[in-house]
Amino acid sequence: MNKIKSLDDLRKMKQNLEHEMNIREKSNEPESLVQIRVAMATCGIASGARTVMNTLVEKIEKDKIPAVVTQGGCMGYCYAEPTIEVKVPGKDPVVFGNVDSQRAIDILVKYVVNGELLEGIIPTNYQTINEKK
Amino acid sequence: MAQFKMHLLVCGGTGCRASQSEIIVENLKSEIKNLGLENDAQVVITGCFGFCEKGPIVKIVPDNTFYTQVKPEDCAEIVREHILKGRKVKRLLYEDPETQKHIEDSKHMNFYQKQIRIALRNCGFIDPENIDEYIARDGYAALGNIITGMSPQEAIDIMKKSGLRGRGGGGFPTGIKWEIASKSKADQKYVVCNADEGDPGAFMDRSILEGDPHSVIEAMAICGYCIGATKGIVYIRAEYPLAIKRLKIAARQSRAYGLLGQDILGSGFSFDIELRYGAGAFVCGEETALIKSMEGLRGEPTVKPPFPAEKGYLGKPTNVNNVETFANVPAIFLKGADWFSSIGTAKSKGTKVFALAGKINNVGLIEVPMGITLREVIFEIGGGIKDGKKFKAVQTGGPSGGCLTEKHLDTPIDFDNLIAAGSMMGSGGMIVMDEDDCMVSVAKFYLEFTVEESCGKCAPCRIGNKRLHEILEKICSGKGVEADIDYLKNLSRVIKDTALCGLGQTSPNPVLSTIEHFHDEYLAHVKERICPAGSCKALKLYTILPDKCTGCTACVRACPVDAITGEKRQAHVIDVNKCIRCGACYEKCKFTAIHVQ
Structure with missing residues (x-):
C-alpha cells in the first residue's frame, strides 16, 4: 500500500474505487434509475443472454448511464430470446426481444439515453406481482 | 477489469457468525467457482444489517434481494437459481407476517422503511476489513477537508451547529464538549473512544465497530485536530473479540495509507490511536472510572469537577465520546450541520440507534430519526409483540433508565421527552415486555445487575442498592408488606441524591419508574399476595x-x-x-x- 500524500490523492483514489461500489450504491435507490432486467432462464442463457448482460453492464459503466442491470427468470417469450425488460422511471416497462449485443447497445443509446422508440418491442399484457395489490 | 454484475453481501456480525455465516461465505464462493461465475458475482462480508431476528442474512444487489435464515446447505441453491438463472429462492425470502407474502426487495420491508441510517450508514454495505470500500464511500474525505482547509474552531462550530448530543446516555452536546477540551492548555491531550458498552441488551457500539470501524477512527482523528490532541485511545471490552480484530485491521490499513500517523495528507497534523481492553465492568463506562481503568488503577469513578476535559487521562485534558457519537461525525462534516439538524426534534438532532430486544417480533438493530414514536418503533419496525400478546412496557436506558408504558406509545422519542417520562435515552437498549412480565421482577433484575456491578466506592450505591434488592426479593417471594413500597421510594431518593457517580445516581430508576407506572402490581404482590403477570413463582x-x-x-x-x-x-x-x-x-x-x- 502506498501512502496517500494529499487530499487530492485521496479524492483521485476515491474516484478510482467508487465504480466497484456503484452496483451497491445503485441498489440503494433503484426507483430513480433505469432498471434493465435480462431474462436469464435456461432458454435465455442458451441464446446468449449472458453475453448481452455483460455488454449492458460494461456500456453502462463506461458511459455512466444511470441504469442498473438485474437478472430475471423466464418471461415466457422463448421464441424471442434473449429478451430484456427496460423500466424507465415514470414509464411503463418495455420488453425487447431478440436482443444481441449490438441491439443491447442500440437500446441503451437510443431508448434509454435519447428516449427514442425502437422496433422489436414485445407488447406486454400481463401484470406483475408488484402491481397486484 | 471485469465488472461484477452482482454482489452477495453476507452479514459478518457477531450474531450471524454465531449462526455459521462464515461457512455460508465459503459455500457461496465455492459454488460460484464451480459454476465459473467468478467474474460475475462477488461475495462480500459486511457488518450487521440489523435484522438479527432472522439471521444469517444474505443480501444480493443490485436487485436488493434479502435472504433470511440462510443455512450453509442453502448456498448452492442460491447460486444456481439466483446468480445463474435469475430466479429468486422464494422459500428464503422474508415473509411479511401480516400479509404472509414473500417480500423480494428489502426496500419494501417494514423493518427498513422508517429507518434513516447515519451512524450505521456503512454497516451491512461495505466490507469492514477493506479500507478501499470505506474510501469509495467518501471515507476520510471529511478528515481531509478539515485538516487541510479549516481551523479547529471552525470545525468545532460546525459540530455545535449540528446539535449532535452524546449517544452514550448523557446526551451532552458534543460540540461544546470538544470546545471545552480545546480550550484547556496542556502539552498533551487525549481523545478517548468509549467502547465499553455494558447495558443489558445493547449492542450498537459493537455493531458499528464490527461493521464500520473506519468511521470511528476518522472521527477520532477529527476530534484530535479540533481539541489539539495527537493521541487517541479506544477503550473497548475484551469480550468483543471481533470488534477488536476489525478495529486493529482498520487502524493498520489507515496507517499504511498514511491516514493515521505523522503529517496526515501533508497537512502537518499527526494523530494515531491505540487500543485498551476493559475487563467488562459496567462502571467503567462512566468516563472518570474509564480513565482510572486506562491508567491501570481500579475502575472507580472520581468526583467531577475536575472534568476530564480539564484533567483526565494521566492528568491531561481528555475528551471522551461514545462509539455511536463518533460514527455520526464524518457524516455531519460531509453533508453539513444544517442537513444533520434538519433531522430530529427541536433539542435532539439526528438519529438514534436502538437495539430491540425482549418480547418483540423483529429483534435487531435499528436507526431511526429522533422524534419517532414508540408505537412506530415497536409495532411497525419491530413488527409488534411476539405470539400476539399484549404490550405492557418497554424498558429504555438499561439499568439507569425506566419503563415506558402504553400511555407513552405516542410520545416522540428524544432525550428530553424520555427523561420527562421518567426514563432516559441511555445507550439505546429497548427491552420490550408483554403481559407475562412481572414489573417487580423486572426492577429486581436490574437491581441484581447494579448490585453486581457497583464498584463499592460510595456507601449509597454499595449498601443502598443491596437493600433495594433485598426488599424487591422479599416482595417477589410473597413476604412483602405495604410499607415496603414507601421504603423503596425513600431509599431510592436517598441513593439518587447521594451516590458518587452516574451509576449510583440512576440505579434506583427502574424501581421508581415501575412503582410509578405499575403501583397496582406492587400492591397486588404485598396485599393480595398474587403476581398479576403470573411470573413470581412463590406467589x-x-x-x-x-x-x-x-x-x-x-x-x-x-x-x-x-x-x-x-x-x-x-x-x-x-x-x-x-x-x-x-x-x-x-x-x-x-x-x-x-x-x-
Whole structure:
C-alpha cells in the first residue's frame, strides 16, 4: 500500500474505487434509475443472454448511464430470446426481444439515453406481482 | 477489469457468525467457482444489517434481494437459481407476517422503511476489513477537508451547529464538549473512544465497530485536530473479540495509507490511536472510572469537577465520546450541520440507534430519526409483540433508565421527552415486555445487575442498592408488606441524591419508574399476595377445578412432592402447604383442570 500524500490523492483514489461500489450504491435507490432486467432462464442463457448482460453492464459503466442491470427468470417469450425488460422511471416497462449485443447497445443509446422508440418491442399484457395489490 | 454484475453481501456480525455465516461465505464462493461465475458475482462480508431476528442474512444487489435464515446447505441453491438463472429462492425470502407474502426487495420491508441510517450508514454495505470500500464511500474525505482547509474552531462550530448530543446516555452536546477540551492548555491531550458498552441488551457500539470501524477512527482523528490532541485511545471490552480484530485491521490499513500517523495528507497534523481492553465492568463506562481503568488503577469513578476535559487521562485534558457519537461525525462534516439538524426534534438532532430486544417480533438493530414514536418503533419496525400478546412496557436506558408504558406509545422519542417520562435515552437498549412480565421482577433484575456491578466506592450505591434488592426479593417471594413500597421510594431518593457517580445516581430508576407506572402490581404482590403477570413463582397458587378434573391421576404422578391426592375418576385436590409451585401438574394435565393464579 502506498501512502496517500494529499487530499487530492485521496479524492483521485476515491474516484478510482467508487465504480466497484456503484452496483451497491445503485441498489440503494433503484426507483430513480433505469432498471434493465435480462431474462436469464435456461432458454435465455442458451441464446446468449449472458453475453448481452455483460455488454449492458460494461456500456453502462463506461458511459455512466444511470441504469442498473438485474437478472430475471423466464418471461415466457422463448421464441424471442434473449429478451430484456427496460423500466424507465415514470414509464411503463418495455420488453425487447431478440436482443444481441449490438441491439443491447442500440437500446441503451437510443431508448434509454435519447428516449427514442425502437422496433422489436414485445407488447406486454400481463401484470406483475408488484402491481397486484 | 471485469465488472461484477452482482454482489452477495453476507452479514459478518457477531450474531450471524454465531449462526455459521462464515461457512455460508465459503459455500457461496465455492459454488460460484464451480459454476465459473467468478467474474460475475462477488461475495462480500459486511457488518450487521440489523435484522438479527432472522439471521444469517444474505443480501444480493443490485436487485436488493434479502435472504433470511440462510443455512450453509442453502448456498448452492442460491447460486444456481439466483446468480445463474435469475430466479429468486422464494422459500428464503422474508415473509411479511401480516400479509404472509414473500417480500423480494428489502426496500419494501417494514423493518427498513422508517429507518434513516447515519451512524450505521456503512454497516451491512461495505466490507469492514477493506479500507478501499470505506474510501469509495467518501471515507476520510471529511478528515481531509478539515485538516487541510479549516481551523479547529471552525470545525468545532460546525459540530455545535449540528446539535449532535452524546449517544452514550448523557446526551451532552458534543460540540461544546470538544470546545471545552480545546480550550484547556496542556502539552498533551487525549481523545478517548468509549467502547465499553455494558447495558443489558445493547449492542450498537459493537455493531458499528464490527461493521464500520473506519468511521470511528476518522472521527477520532477529527476530534484530535479540533481539541489539539495527537493521541487517541479506544477503550473497548475484551469480550468483543471481533470488534477488536476489525478495529486493529482498520487502524493498520489507515496507517499504511498514511491516514493515521505523522503529517496526515501533508497537512502537518499527526494523530494515531491505540487500543485498551476493559475487563467488562459496567462502571467503567462512566468516563472518570474509564480513565482510572486506562491508567491501570481500579475502575472507580472520581468526583467531577475536575472534568476530564480539564484533567483526565494521566492528568491531561481528555475528551471522551461514545462509539455511536463518533460514527455520526464524518457524516455531519460531509453533508453539513444544517442537513444533520434538519433531522430530529427541536433539542435532539439526528438519529438514534436502538437495539430491540425482549418480547418483540423483529429483534435487531435499528436507526431511526429522533422524534419517532414508540408505537412506530415497536409495532411497525419491530413488527409488534411476539405470539400476539399484549404490550405492557418497554424498558429504555438499561439499568439507569425506566419503563415506558402504553400511555407513552405516542410520545416522540428524544432525550428530553424520555427523561420527562421518567426514563432516559441511555445507550439505546429497548427491552420490550408483554403481559407475562412481572414489573417487580423486572426492577429486581436490574437491581441484581447494579448490585453486581457497583464498584463499592460510595456507601449509597454499595449498601443502598443491596437493600433495594433485598426488599424487591422479599416482595417477589410473597413476604412483602405495604410499607415496603414507601421504603423503596425513600431509599431510592436517598441513593439518587447521594451516590458518587452516574451509576449510583440512576440505579434506583427502574424501581421508581415501575412503582410509578405499575403501583397496582406492587400492591397486588404485598396485599393480595398474587403476581398479576403470573411470573413470581412463590406467589403462584395452583388449584384443581373439580368440574374439569377427570381423575386421570396424571398430575399425581407428575407431582414431585406428593401434594396431590384423590381417588381415580374423582376430582383431585392440591395441598397448598405441600405444593412447591413447580408447575409440573399444570404441564401434564390434558383437561386444563389446573388453575394458576
